[in-house]
Amino acid sequence: MKLTWSQRVGLLLFGIYVVVALFGPMLTKTSPFSIDGERLLPPSGQYWLGTNTIGQDIYSQLVHGARTNLSIGMMVAVISTLLSASLGLLAGYSKRLDPLLNGLANMMLVLPSLLLILIVASFTGGGTWQLILTLGFLTWPGYMKLIRASVLSLKEREFVRAAQLYKGKTGYILFRHLLPFIWPLVRTKFILTFRSAIAMEASLSFLGIGNPSTVSWGKMLQDAFGRTQTFMTDAWQWMIVPPSVAILFVTIALALIGESKIVGNQFAAKLNRRESRVTEVERQAQLLEDADDHLEAIVVRDLTVVYGDKPIIHPISFVVKQGSITSLVGESGSGKTTMARTLYGLVPHEAVEGTIQIAGHSIYRDGESDAMQRWVDAAYIFQDPRNSFNPIMTIGKQFYETMKLQTNLEQKHEAAIAALAEVQLGADVMILYPHQLSGGMLSRALIALALVNKPKVLIADEPTGALDPIVKREVFDLLVKKVKEYRMTLLLITHDMPAALHISDEIIVLQDGKQVEGEQKQHYLRKGKQLYHQFV
Ligand SMILES: Nc1ncnc2c1ncn2[C@@H]1O[C@H](COP(=O)(O)OP(=O)(O)OP(=O)(O)O)[C@@H](O)[C@H]1O
Numbered sequence: 001m002k003l004t005w006s007q008r009v010g011l012l013l014f015g016i017y018v019v020v021a022l023f024g025p026m027l028t029k030t031s032p033f034s035i036d037g038e039r040l041l042p043p044s045g046q047y048w049l050g051t052n053t054i055g056q057d058i059y060s061q062l063v064h065g066a067r068t069n070l071s072i073g074m075m076v077a078v079i080s081t082l083l084s085a086s087l088g089l090l091a092g093y094s095k096r097l098d099p100l101l102n103g104l105a106n107m108m109l110v111l112p113s114l115l116l117i118l119i120v121a122s123f124t125g126g127g128t129w130q131l132i133l134t135l136g137f138l139t140w141p142g143y144m145k146l147i148r149a150s151v152l153s154l155k156e157r158e159f160v161r162a163a164q165l166y167k168g169k170t171g172y173i174l175f176r177h178l179l180p181f182i183w184p185l186v187r188t189k190f191i192l193t194f195r196s197a198i199a200m201e202a203s204l205s206f207l208g209i210g211n212p213s214t215v216s217w218g219k220m221l222q223d224a225f226g227r228t229q230t231f232m233t234d235a236w237q238w239m240i241v242p243p244s245v246a247i248l249f250v251t252i253a254l255a256l257i258g259e260s261k262i263v264g265n266q267f268a269a270k271l272n273r274r275e276s277r278v279t280e281v282e283r284q285a286q287l288l289e290d291a292d293d294h295l296e297a298i299v300v301r302d303l304t305v306v307y308g309d310k311p312i313i314h315p316i317s318f319v320v321k322q323g324s325i326t327s328l329v330g331e332s333g334s335g336k337t338t339m340a341r342t343l344y345g346l347v348p349h350e351a352v353e354g355t356i357q358i359a360g361h362s363i364y365r366d367g368e369s370d371a372m373q374r375w376v377d378a379a380y381i382f383q384d385p386r387n388s389f390n391p392i393m394t395i396g397k398q399f400y401e402t403m404k405l406q407t408n409l410e411q412k413h414e415a416a417i418a419a420l421a422e423v424q425l426g427a428d429v430m431i432l433y434p435h436q437l438s439g440g441m442l443s444r445a446l447i448a449l450a451l452v453n454k455p456k457v458l459i460a461d462e463p464t465g466a467l468d469p470i471v472k473r474e475v476f477d478l479l480v481k482k483v484k485e486y487r488m489t490l491l492l493i494t495h496d497m498p499a500a501l502h503i504s505d506e507i508i509v510l511q512d513g514k515q516v517e518g519e520q521k522q523h524y525l526r527k528g529k530q531l532y533h534q535f536v
Pocket of ligand 1 (some may be wrong): 307310312330331332333334335336337338339
């Protein structure tokens with residue numbers, strides 16, 4: 001990864017600070033507290049940075065102070081960042097925990113943090129651990145709310161919904177699908193908290209309420225400013241300048257690193273290198289025996305969908321026979337996507353009335369839709385392929401996650417390559433990220449992904465929208481072939497009337513959320529047929 005010069009400088013400065021904090025104290029035999037030198041000695045071979053007004057070695061104090069700052073900054077940043085990230089993820093993801101956690105964050109935000117820190121520091125005599133815990137527990141809410149807001153929006157993305165549908169465990173979804181996206185926020189939070197903890201510790205020590213048994217840069221400055229000799233002699237040059245420059249040095253280093261993407265990207269790459277953990281997903285999935293087959297693959301009775309006060313789907317009933325192809329057509333905005341999403345259980349329960357059965361499972365009846373094996377009993381192709389894939393996972397990993405018929409990685413790999421080959425994609429696609437594929441390639445990869453578990457029912461929302469006419473034709477042929485081969489039921493949402501007429505056993509026409517019947521439907525189909533003759 002290419003770093004800008006400022007990022008390199010930031011890392012270099014911070015590296016120097018860490019080396020000094022870790023190894024600097026080893027280079028001095030003098031204790032930072034011992035008063036064995038003469039007072040106010042200028043820098044020399046013996047006292048590299050001179051001595052202070054009571055004869056203590058300033059170099060020794062500076063390097064021991066670096067250690068104190070590093071450990072306080074690190075501990076506070078770790079505690080505060082862990083709280084922000086974990087509570088933000090949980091609040092954004094869980095509707096149940098959100099009111100509690102968000103309420104707690106709001107309450108903490110209105111607390112006068114500085115006052116509390118001063119009170120705690122005064123009462124505890126500036127104890128280091130008390131300071132770390134106070135700072136750590138008071139500084140998480142701001143970024144927690146930012147992370148929560150990101151997760152609230154991310155969890156509506158198709159790839160997260162898909163992960164939920166195949167019953168990925170909550171921890172897995174949070175860690176694998178959501179954390180990499182909020183990682184830049186986590187990284188920034190860590191660096192900012194590190195920086196402010198160092199500044200806060202220095203300020204408290206400067207005010208005289210730091211830990212008296214440790215040495216720190218703030219305390220060095222307090223000592224220097226508290227003595228008149230500092231300014232009456234040249235001593236300010238070695239008593240005030242070194243700790244001030246050190247604080248400035250670390251603050252600048254952290255500010256420069258804060259602009260770097262190095263940590264986040266390395267982490268995301270690391271996450272992606274990890275083997276897929278979808279073994280958590282239930283595996284008992286085998287295609288149900290033919291005896292369990294239902295002649296009616298999709299049964300819809302008196303279905304309505306209302307968003308707020310706006311009816312989107314008016315009462316509608318229909319049946320899709322097992323092994324058939326039914327196309328859902330209609331003008332833009334007529335409610336096709338809403339219908340498809342409703343059938344697959346992707347619409348909030350409260351918006352839906354009526355009953356839906358898919359492959360024998362009632363959708364929207366508690367417990368029963370959970371029993372449906374997503375991607376095996378029924379699969380869904382979302383309208384927007386780019387949003388359907390997790391952008392920071394390779395296509396191959398996303399195949400492994402979804403595959404339920406194969407038990408080991410080798411079998412999964414072979415089946416994924418075979419499924420990709422059916423849509424004219426090579427095995428090299430497995431190691432590519434979604435952004436490295438064209439829109440058409442992504443559409444085909446999505447179709448392969450939907451077919452890889454040989455689903456009994458496939459609901460496909462505009463699966464060929466991004467394809468050129470030749471590939472489109474090939475994909476329709478593939479879908480027809482798979483319908484026959486797997487005895488699959490296909491509900492196809494499409495604007496492509498010629499194709500719908502060409503491959504469908506049944507066509508449902510929607511207009512303004514209502515099913516069109518009789519002469520109006522015939523008129524719509526006649527128009528489609530005229531196009532169809534141009535198509536074949
Ligand atoms: N989440 C939502 N909240 C409120 N209204 C919505 C929501 N989703 C869709 N709608 C409305 O439902 C109507 C039908 O939209 P839908 O996306 O189902 O149509 P469509 O037939 O699939 O259109 P297209 O062919 O352009 O994709 C539109 O008026 C749309 O504004």
